Amino acid sequence: MGVKHGRDYSEILSDLTEAVGRISDGYVFFEMEPDEWQELPQESKLEVWEALAEDLFYALGNEPVIQVGSGVVIYDKETHRINILLGEEDLASVVLV
Secondary structure (H helix, E strand, O other): OOOOOOOOHHHHHHHHHHHHOOOOOHHHHHOOOHHHHHHOOHHHHHHHHHHHHHHHHHHOOOOOEEEEOOEEEEEEOOOOEEEEEEOOEEEEEEEOO
């Protein structure tokens, strides 16, 4: 189903793709080794992050907290945001409205 949003989906997807790309070990989510990730061309990495962002957008509607590598992606219904955290540090926030 996905999360409720008022902004254009393509804008949200772009912001979310950039945000999850900030998780330095996010490739662990795909069960990849660091060497495998490093060998991927940058274009392929961007495609992987975009696919992950799409999957997260829809999955967060059912499961509001999802671990991605050492980061956590959280859907906050009250503020209409998707927050990306690394430990206690707020890496990014994607506005949905």
